[in-house]
Amino acid sequence: MRRYGTAVFVAPLMAAALLAGCGGQESAPAPQEQAGAGNAVAEPAARPGTLAVTDAWVRLAPVAGRPAAGYFTVRGGGAPERLVSISSARVATIELHESGMNDGMMTMRRIDGVDVPAGGEAAFAPGGNHAMLFGVDPGVKPGDLLLLDLTFASGEKLAVEAKTFATGDAPVAAPKSGVQGAEHGGEHSGH
Numbered sequence: 053m054r055r056y057g058t059a060v061f062v063a064p065l066m067a068a069a070l071l072a073g074c075g076g077q078e079s080a081p082a083p084q085e086q087a088g089a090g091n092a093v094a095e096p097a098a099r100p101g102t103l104a105v106t107d108a109w110v111r112l113a114p115v116a117g118r119p120a121a122g123y124f125t126v127r128g129g130g131a132p133e134r135l136v137s138i139s140s141a142r143v144a145t146i147e148l149h150e151s152g153m154n155d156g157m158m159t160m161r162r163i164d165g166v167d168v169p170a171g172g173e174a175a176f177a178p179g180g181n182h183a184m185l186f187g188v189d190p191g192v193k194p195g196d197l198l199l200l201d202l203t204f205a206s207g208e209k210l211a212v213e214a215k216t217f218a219t220g221d222a223p224v225a226a227p228k229s230g231v232q233g234a235e236h237g238g239e240h241s242g243h
């Protein structure tokens with residue numbers, strides 16, 4: 053993947069991102085396809101029946117001081133679970149947000165948790181649920197791995213390394229794991 057080709061392609065999306073008001077959730081990147089950005093985040097193979105977090109990445113803010121947005125997929129274990137908070141040693145505050153459309157404008161609001169069905173998954177993806185990262189350590193640079201600590205209602209905690217991207221470098225292909233809900237593999241199972 054050639055970086056300059058990506059940059060040209062992304063430019064119109066950046067304008068849309070500025071209109072979105074909170075860092076932008078409009079494009080649909082797929083970090084696992086960002087071969088040009090260097091080493092991919094190692095994905096621990098999620099075993100069936102085990103609560104896990106995969107495909108984590110963070111879009112850093114285009115302007116210093118603005119919040120960043122985090123995306124990932126939570127795979128449910130053997131029992132229903134609920135993600136209730138996220139923290140990071142390098143981020144002052146992380147909120148769970150959901151996005152929606154209101155009179156044609158993308159809006160977002162804070163939510164207090166997201167259910168993860170047993171055996172299903174909860175996707176945090178552009179245009180939908182996301183983690184809002186306020187006060188990101190300015191030393192975090194694109195390409196760095198940002199450790200996120202997820203806490204669930206049962207008390208279980210999971211840590212995941214999220215690869216960070218500058219807004220303009222965020223990949224633009226549709227995410228493989230961006231499907232909302234419990235069904236997995238539907239959209240890419242064809243040929």
Ligand SMILES: [Cu+2]
Pocket residue numbers: 074149160161182183184
């Ligand atoms: Cu938000």
